[in-house]
Amino acid sequence: MFWADRHKEEIKKRFLSNDGTLVIRDEKTASGRVHIGSMRGVAIHGTIRDVLHEDGIKAKFLYEINNFDPMDGIPAELDEDEWREHLGKPLKDIPSPDGKAKNFAEYYASEFKDVIAESGFTPEYYNASELYLEGKMNDVIREALDSADTIRDIYKKVSRSEKKSDWLPVSVVCEECGKIGTTQAHAWDGEKVSYSCLDGPGGAVGCKNEGSVEPWDGRAKLPWKVEWAAKWKVVGVDVEGGGKDHSTKGGAREVASNIAKKVFNIESPYDIPYEFFLDKNGKKMSSSGGRGVSSREIASNFPPAILRLALIGKEPTVQTSIDPQGELLPLLYDWHDKIAKKYWDGVGDDDARLFEILYHSKPPKEMYHPRFQTIAFVAQMEHVDTEKQFAELKESVLTKEEVTELNERVEFTKLWLDNYAPEKYRFVLAKDTIPEGVKGFSDSQKKALARVLQFVEENKSLDGAKFHEELHRIKEAEGIAPKDLFTALYVAFLGRDSGPQAGWFLSTLDRDFLISRLKESI
Ligand SMILES: [Zn+2]
Structure with missing residues (x-):
């Protein structure tokens, strides 16, 4: 069964009694140009929604642009000295690099949204800041603060990360400098959180302010593993997969699932763990280590159906490459054409099903x-x-x-x-100069080429199929090894020892050029 259909059956089983709309969710922090790896989540969740819709099941795919996280690093394309002052601020409060978008997060999110649209996925977007500013996170923030002991315990037992005894699961927005990545909360009295604005990750510099605030309506945020679980509750998430880096034993997913259960009293969403994308050398693609390719670059170089094939063609648990460098594009096209044929021939297997899904259940006619x-x-x-x-x-x-x-x-x-x-x-027709290699032709090669010349001279119009048959006849008649004959032809016309199907290739050439080059070669 095709992977998306298998998950669909499991989802149907789990939410059998659910008569509302299933919520499928994914998110991306808009902290810089979005790497292609983030498209795997979009594609998996988007495809799950599509196959649920096919069965008449109500489902929506919500995509969160996380714009409330602090900036914890400066994107490579920006000047470090110029942007350092913004480290630690919520992404939505930092100016846009182009001076046009509403803010930093929107600038990067909008490029990514374009790529998502070009790939044929249509999530409904919302910003993380809305959840906070509109007060939707207030209850879960209170629950988290009241359960700080339980959360510390979960971190320790599940991910072996020990927090200090006064650590609180909240980051306050500093009232003085507006930074969120620099504050450390150290007391919660049931009404207000007391905090100090110190230094934060990535070189964020705090203002040394000491304060206490009511952590509601966007004045504070939850740390991300707690926040992940909290959003499942606030948004009402039923289905949400996660990348392999979060899905390991003791990883973020396990921590969040425990928090969901023990602090927020909810069940974790249906999970679809997924693997990384690889580059052409089989190495993990990433924005930090390894070779990173932006989602924009991929979408600009792959046509939509081929891009979708690269994104959803393989099982989510399989590492698969997506790299414009190398031979992936030809391979994807051949794969596309193979599954198209299966679909049109009515084979009805997973490949045919994949073709159907590539085109949103409305594949082109044969x-x-x-x-x-x-x-x-x-x-x-x-x-x-x-x-x-x-x-x-x-x-x-x-x-x-x-x-x-x-x-x-x-x-x-x-x-x-x-x-x-x-x-x-790469091929260049050796039109103006006779390739060097011609000088090294053997007598048997020259004899064979002479017969090719004779064939061309006898035929006013040249047809690829007939030319192909003739080359094989010449090869038999001359007793020449196929490689020797074809190599001679490629060398004579392309200056290299390999090329496309020879009969067809020669038939595309100008007849006079063909005759003169064959004469020059014998
Ligand atoms: Zn501050």
């Missing part, structure tokens, strides 16, 4: 798919009329939908060739 590798080649051959070539390969005129698909593939192929493709995909 069409000819030009192979990516062929496109990659054609896109580099200026002399080739792309549409005409693919009509020839298809052996009939392309439909309107096929032309649209072809044009999209050509566009993304060119981007990939310009920026990411490995060397072996």
